[in-house]
Amino acid sequence: MIRKRSLVRRTAAVAAAGAAALVLAACGGNSDGDSPAGHNGHNATTSSSAPASASASASQGQHNAADVAFAKGMIPHHRQAIEMADLAPDRAQSAEVKKLAADIKKAQDPEIKTLSGWLTSWGEEVPAEGAMDHSMHGTGGMMTAEEMTELENTSGKAFDTAFMEMMIKHHEGAVDMAKTEQADGTYGPATKMAGEIISSQSAEIEQMNGLLGKG
Secondary structure (H helix, E strand, O other), X not given: OHHHHXXXXXXXXXXXXXXXXXXXXXXHHHHHHHHHHHHHHHHHHHHHHHHHHHHHHHHHHOOOHHHHHHHHHHHHHHHXXXXXXXXXXXXXXXXXXXXXXXXXXXXXXXXXXXXXXXXXXXXXXXXXXXXXXXXXXOOOOOXXXXXXXXXXXXXXXXXXXXXXXXXXXXHHHHHHHHHHHHHHOOOHHHHHHHHHHHHHHHHHHHHHHHHOOOO
């Protein structure tokens, strides 16, 4: 009888322990249930935000042929503008022209670095120094080799006039290139830069026309 009672007690204890384990498991299950639900909720949130994130990434990360053409064309275009601006400190007579040249260099030099970075990240070749300049002379408002030589050989007020007349033509070409990028490009930062180029260079065109008495 004692053994039976002991066995019953032991069985009861085991059953109680089993019941307790079940309760704990149930609690754990609820917790786990909450956790997967939480994970599911998190996943649902992630999945619902993923398309937005992906589309944001796509709008900034995807580029097309127009973006590549813009970067490859604007780099040598900017380089020539800086080459022209570098002539001003020693040749210009007007303080306004000297400041304008400095502003052009200050704005366009960082843009060349940015454009080059984009091309590299896209697996495209960055135009080598001078590589595309000759092929682009006379297009996009760029100066011919003869015009650049003429500008180099000028100084004083004659330089100021020649510099501004050439730079107006150069800027107009850049504005046209930027407008094409805005119309056809898909890479967000590139179309944004195009807008900044249109705004800043249009203002400089207006300033130079004013200095030339054409305003």
